[in-house]
Amino acid sequence: MQKFSAFELFKQGLNGQAGWKPQWRSPEPKAAYDAVIIGGGGHGLGAAYYLAKQHGMRNIAVLEKGWLGGGNTGRNTTIIRSNYLFDESAGLYDHSVKLWEGLSQELNYNVMFSQRGVMMLAHTVHDVQVFKRHVHANRANGVDNEWLSPEEAKAYCPPLNISDNMRYPVLGAALQRRGGTARHDAVAWGYARAADDLGVDIIENCEVTGIRRNAAGAVEAVETTKGLIRTPKIGVSAAGHTSVVLGMAGVRLPLESYPLQALVSEPIKPVFPCVVMSNTIHAYISQSDKGELVIGAGTDIYTSYTQRGGLHISQHTLEAICELFPAFRRMRMLRNWGGIVDVTPDRSPIVAKTPVPGLYVNCGWGTGGFKATPGAAHTLAWTIAKDEPHPINAPFTIERFRDGHLIDEAAAAAVAH
Amino acid sequence: MADLMTNAPSMARHVLRGRLEALLAAEGALGFALPREACRSASLNDAHALWLGPDEWLILSAPEAGLGDRLEGAMGAHPHSLVEVTDRQVGLVVSGIEAEAVLSVGCPLDLDQAAFPIGMCTRTVLSKAEIVLWRTGPETFHLEVWRSFAAYLRAFLTASAVVPVAD
Amino acid sequence: MLLITCPHCGPRPELEFVHGGEAHIARPAQPEALNAEEWTEYLYMRANPKGLHAERWRHLHGCARFFNALRDTTTDQFVVTYKTGEARPDLKGPAA
């Protein structure tokens, strides 16, 4: 792999940057692989990387129907945190945060992981109770999270309005200092480049249209727009499209896909030092390295695959942003877009084996799976390689819905960015 | 503003639901047919029946007229539900040449007379409050709103009427 | 903001509605008689189709009735709306 470094940049600079090679190959698919990952988002690419890196599976492919990172990986507000309520979730998300902390170096790709702190605002007595429960649970789990008074919250984020003439005054905040943001595209590209370097075939514009099973019911091949590809193992990491893909193997899932919108402001000089979330009034905001305010909205009320949503949803979010940061009222929206998020009844993901032998699924991340990219990828790879879950993803089965072992983070956050 | 928005006179309110026999009996007591066409009202003197749903009417009547008891008596054992909601909501009258435009600040319905003629009534939203909107004249609307939303509604309408909206 | 045709009230703005999830999932008459898989199927499993979707809406801030719709989830265009209790119209795709 051509090494990325300041020195190399300088060297290439003397030469008009002419010597850079493609970051990953664009091979034609082979007739067969030892494993195929469906979905070239961060999760799928990451899974391929860990399969190759940690489980020695080199004859594998990632199939992406469009362009790498063009799904939710390329459309999210990039909030990363691990201060989830339940032990199972905290375990999975904190596993991710730990991987994030070394990811740029591991991939030799600067994913710009910025631990700027994620602050979640409490506006009601009930919020305070819920967030304090989080703080206590997280600490006991070894996940950093601390309670701030309104004044401390303002000191951490100066544009915040903490006056009590707000409709829902800020009563305090839970702060996870290790939380933050990362550059979404770089995550996809970094994993792609590193996986490619380990021999993984990354195939874009290759949509999976069918899954073939053998007489025993196990998977044996995928049908794609680039032809039939044989494989004994398939990992599905198709986010909003998971129901469609697993439907090809006859597997039904407890998923619904909703539009989720985000927007950015025009870029401005640094004014916003951290990430702020308010679940109660629906505001999610940070400032990117380029200077835009990156703002998350809520989901629309209906399921859809259109990657767009209604104006009133963005309006609702901007109402909250303008209330919380009244100086931003004159700022302007530069671009708004939508993604398709697959949501489970308990708002927790599924990273598990399926009833079909050789078929593995990673889905249900809903509005909050970017933060889990390395952890989901890592545990999915493990599950595929060993045909059994890693202890960290073991609770996140499909069967939990049958047995009632739900991990209901919905109580924890209306929209879990 | 004062003339844009006034309080409706006090009245008794009942929500009427039921199966056909009960409705026919209720019509006897009312003295007029319940409107069966969606989003239409019917009136006789001080009594009004507003279609709110396929088996739901809001009955407005003079406070002391005892219409509720008469209706209940008339419907007897026919399956129905009559619930008094006199105090649940308040009535507000928005009128004047700007009424349509001011309501359109918060109401997403087409309020042009061609689309929303006199006598039309419906539940809808006005910004963040649910209302029953009932057109009683070319430039007059009667609004019914749950009482705890009334202050919000008044404030919203007042704020909406700040610029000439004669467009 | 979608424009949704309530079978009772006609075309009305989305702001007046709530979505009710997949349609035609009848509550089993005897839940106790269902085995774990069957109950899970009723409770949680959803078609979530990419394409024509039979779904429930409620005209909450209107006539307050639930009704059903066929909507193409790839375009958000409604093909038809119909009253609760009526069978799903036999349509394959958006009306041409």
Add this chain to the structure above:
Amino acid sequence: MSAPFRTDAGGQIDRRKSLTFTFDGRTFQGVEGDTLASALLANGVHLMGRSFKYHRPRGVLGAGSEEPNALVSVRRDKARVTPNLRATQVELYDGLVAQSQNRWPSLNFDMGAVTSLLSPFIPAGFYYKTFMWPRKAWDHLYEPAIRAAAGLGDAPTEADPDRYLNRFAHCEVLVIGAGPAGLAAALAASKSGQRVMLVDEQAQFGGSLLAVTDALIDGKPAQVWLDETLATLAANPKVTMICRANAFGYFAHNMIGITERLSEHQAHPDAGAPRERLWQVRAREVVLATGAIERPLVFPDNDRPGVLLADAARIYLNRYGVKPGKRVVVATGHDEAYRAALDMHRAGVEIAAIVDARPYPRGPLVEAAKAAGLTVREGYAITGTIGELRVNGAYIAPIIAAGQVGQTETLSCDGVLMSGGFTPSVHLFSQSRGKVVWDETLETYLPGQSAEAERSAGACRGRFGLAQALADGFAAGADAARHPVTHSFAVEAVEGDPKGVVGALPHNRGQGAKAFIDWQNDVTTKDLKLAVREGFQSIEHIKRYTTTGMATDQGKTSNLNALGVISDALHRPIPQIGLTTFRMPYTPVTFGVLAGMARGDLFDPIRTTPIHDWAVEQGAVFEDVSLWKRARFFPQGREDMEAAVRRECLSVRKDCGIFDASTLGKIEVVGPDAAEFMNRMYINAWTKLGVGKCRYGILCREDGFVTDDGVVGRIAHDRFHVTTTTGGAARVLGMMEDYLQTEWPELNVWLTSTTEQWAVIALQGPKARTILEGLVEGIDLSPEALSHMSLTEGKICGVPTRLFRVSFSGELGFEINVPAEHGRKVWEAIWAAGQPHGLTPYGTETMHVLRAEKGFIIIGQETDGTATPDDVGLTWAVGKAKPDYVGKRSLARPAMADPARKQLVGLLTQDPAVVLDEGAQIIVTRGQKPPMKLMGHVTSSYHSAVMGRSIALAMVSGGRARRGETLHVPMPEGDIAVTVTSPVFYDPEGARVNG
């Protein structure tokens, strides 16, 4: 002081009305009708900004909303500062204060320009390749530096005092764009008598017509036709015309979002005048007449101040009476630049040469230029410019073969007017999800199949000529209105060839030359080629890697040229490369106008009870519970919450307390099948509940988890009075309606919300009966007649009441329901009657403590969507004989019987003075280090005055079997030892409810 570049006559400005303004502190004069850009140009100022990455000096490029360079901050006062406005769209007013951005210390001398020197080493995406070591330096050094360098203007720092309005509108035909095509469309549609709306983002209607000087329409000069047409439209009451209106978004089902600037252009807006208004227009049919955007030429140093788009220069001249310079080079690949050259020439601007990259340009405009004596260099490319803060020369060279040029010549000039042709504005069409198609002849994307009830007309679909635009517009308008009118416009105008050039011009200026594609984000041809070299093939990747098209202009001037360059690099035709997605907004939209009126008290409705004002008068402190304000406690004197609650609690237990419970949800369930319906919904059994009796009801979701609770009273055989939690009212009613309408429509039962029909006054305490006695009529309050958990109807203070004998405090208690209108009167009467008996008002906090002393749960506090009835100790409530109820089947799932489930218990700290933190965790063995083995958490915790110690409720794994065990609550300061107890702390026998 007259501006040196202002012409003497002509245009849409009023030279008599002089306006004074400042730019970067320097004072200038403009005139009425100017934009900030035209006024600066009139004063010879081209340098208006600095670019994003390299801080290159930049002049204005365009004349409208496509402008990438001239971004300024406009400041009205301390709180009214707006960054990143396009000078081309800022209407001049007297006293306007504008500032340039992204430069330090000044626009002329900007330290940031050193990045330009580093440019060989910081190509597209460089940051992905470096700044990784040492690891910690990213946080403290690299990232802060990158951030400081990025960004354009400064965010405002004060709360914005301006107001914003909203407006929903409906019409049969909405026409977007009021150029010739849009005007003709509106004219045709308006003849139908239907409602027509016409919007345009500019301050004046007319679009490109506003700069037309020589054309005749129906025998009249274009300006006269324009005025007459506008007058005709304005006279039609069914036509609504809105200018300064940016149609920014095309949403599903023909809803268009439009923002209208109401007062920003005024020097002294009225106090309180709204700044902008959001229109949400639902149109039966839409006509898009959004015109076309001129394309720059891509050549080295094409970004120097003084380099303008040719048509923009023509607009400055003809519309604003401003000359772009004294001597200009016109560089082109398109006929329209000849029109600009001719107009300049007529106005006395010297044309150094027309440099046309096409080998044999022909046609009336070309001939006219030649006839006027202008020098035309055919088959020549412009290969560079000279100058720093302003162009002072241009290089040109003959194109000798594809990609190669011959000998360079230098032309001196103070301006370069360039044109590569026009790109139709398909933004809104594309937003509507219509499919664009590549047009081989015009070499551009045009609207194809529509997805909504919409059609495009005029330049935005490649009908460029004036005559074509008018005809196309009129036909579109008639079609949209479904009104078969026709009109054939007689147009006299010189029209050129609509085809232009796409991509980069050839040059011989070496590797270092920067030919800009995307001005604002400083993306050059080299960046695009680098991305391709690094393997990025999808246009979506190239966009994101180089950031081309991602600036505040969203690539309006650059996208097609970028495709041209990428097409060359990939050796693939443009239509095979694809297109990035057009998204809203068309041009940036103020947050404030989208937030609209929802601010402060209008942010969300504030719901208050009939007794609210009384509580305010008593100095109550309130809390938000869903939309409601509820009195939390009633401090006396300087009491804090703790002291007030202690006092309130003791008063209730000793004498009596009065509490406003009006916010509780209420549903009247009526009909012959009411009991059957209740049986199916709630876990409890209802059939045997007698008329006049009450029962505590629990509602589960179908998944078996508790979702709500409340007391239910049977008013009559066929009538139940159901109460719900305050926050759950709407949810419960919605859930009941769902089952009733869709599962059990055969049941003869109906639901009506009566939450607000009743004011509810809770009177709790040993003296409650005594206080009430004198106030009721026709009601026997004796324990025999009105036992605990029963209800009666009668009168209180002369008004009808539903009187419940219930207790959420464990004391003798009544809940008095009276029609809301009478709520306060009755409350005050009870209050007065209670004075001799020590009656005390109490709030939600005391209510919470009292119920916790009794071990009663609060939904959402003890439960969190994961608790079953059994978990919270409510198995006794289940109607055992019932075949079914909502949630029953789910409760039979294996996990629901797991002995390790969390169960409701009481906790007593070993030190009675210690009050546990709500939300604190519980462990079995002390002294654990993270990750600990967590067994549960504290759900409620208070100091109990009556117990003289702290108490807590908790959900603990296998908790009921642990009574008597010592557990630990880990806190940062150390573990706190607690004993597991029954959740009922006070009066466990329940004797006190009997008074």
